Amino acid sequence: MRMKVDYGPADALIVVDLQNDFCEGGALAVAGGAALVPGINAEIDAARRAGALVVASRDWHPVDHASFAHRGGPWPVHCVQDTPGAAFHPGLALPEEAIRVSKASAFDADAYSAFDATDLAGYLRERGIRRVIVCGLALDVCVKATALEAVREGFTTLLLAPLCAAVDPSASDAVRRELEAAGVTVTTEVAP
16 A cells, blocks of 8 residues: 655655554554554655655663653553664664654653654754655554644644554544644545
């Protein structure tokens, strides 16, 4: 499956947190996470061929991160630095030149957006990026935060809805409406 997106050199495809711990069998699995890999790989290939930038964000938590339940946070232990759970899904075809953005790596602060404390926005502006295309995991957490922050940073923002999965699937429609209200274009169009 390929989405109906025409990529160009002023675009960045941001693949959000397609990591083992967020896919089936992981510590904080999102149903349908692994099934997104082939479609996201097709987008990565299309983006590369058109000269667009490919960015992959990842949770990269220290062992005793503030977001973990034993520290009073809302989540089980997940995506601990240098563990198999923090690795990108093995089927994800990230090119060597893809920009890998690690977030939430400080002990005392969580970060959901790929832009949070990473200076990704400044980097994209330096590269002449004007539009970001967002997909990945999880729609109702880090994908949403990344798309909202992209709009706040002044980027034209497109969400590839079929290439996202939510922790709470029943929240998906509300999240899409929230994103659209904030200025994100949500597309479900698949290329013929």
